Amino acid sequence: MEGSWQISHDAAGVPVADLVALFGAAWWAADRTEDDTRRMLARSDVVVAVTERRSGRLAGFARALTDETYLAVILDVVVAADLRGAGLGALIMESVLGHPCLAGVASVELVCQPEMMAFYHRWGFTEQVGRSRLMRRSAG
Numbered sequence: 001m002e003g004s005w006q007i008s009h010d011a012a013g014v015p016v017a018d019l020v021a022l023f024g025a026a027w028w029a030a031d032r033t034e035d036d037t038r039r040m041l042a043r044s045d046v047v048v049a050v051t052e053r054r055s056g057r058l059a060g061f062a063r064a065l066t067d068e069t070y071l072a073v074i075l076d077v078v079v080a081a082d083l084r085g086a087g088l089g090a091l092i093m094e095s096v097l098g099h100p101c102l103a104g105v106a107s108v109e110l111v112c113q114p115e116m117m118a119f120y121h122r123w124g125f126t127e128q129v130g131r132s133r134l135m136r137r138s139a140g
Contacts, residue, residue, distance in 0.1 A: 005059065005088070007095050008049045011041040018058040019049075026078050046072075046102065048095045050088060060088045062096050064108075072102050074110040093123055 008014070016034050023029035023037070032040075041047060046064040051057060060079040066072035074096055079088045102108060111134060112120055117127060 004053055005091065006051045006053050007091070008051070009047055009095075009099065010049075011044060011047040014041055014047060014049045014061070015058055016041070019061055022058055022061060022078055022080060023076075025081050029076065029078070044075075046096060046099045048092050048099075050092055050095075059083050060092050062092045064096055064099070064102060066101055066105055068101050068105060070106050072105045072108045074108065077110070077112075089119060090122070093120075097123060 016037050019041075020032055020034050020037050023032045040063075044063040045066045045068075048060075048062045049058060050060040052059055058080075060077075060083070062074060062077040064072050064074045074093075077089065077092060077096075079092070096102070097108065108125075110120065110125065117125075
């Protein structure tokens with residue numbers, strides 16, 4: 001599978017317009033703009049972009065924020081709708097979790113929809129987080 005795909009960790013090399021289009025198909029990221037996406041990429045600690053070798057098409061993406069010691073948070077895991085189920089999500093997760101910036105981190109966290117929990121269980125993620133609860137403060 002990896003032979004068909006190119007994995008990059010270079011935030012500056014991510015085709016921003018293509019990433020915004022990929023986000024546009026995800027309900028949770030559909031309103032993202034190119035300017036905001038550029039700023040997000042520049043401030044992410046780990047970026048994984050998967051492109052098809054033949055066409056150069058951006059097929060999937062994820063990123064992480066980390067202090068490289070105690071905590072890392074994986075964000076924005078997305079695969080093109082027509083390529084879901086082909087193993088790209090697993091390739092992306094392996095690449096994020098295998099990144100040197102996450103190697104010694106005590107806790108890696110992510111937020112997902114209930115239907116995606118079984119997917120993330122494969123890497124040891126659990127919903128058993130003690131008494132912790134997700135809280136959010138939104139702008140505006």
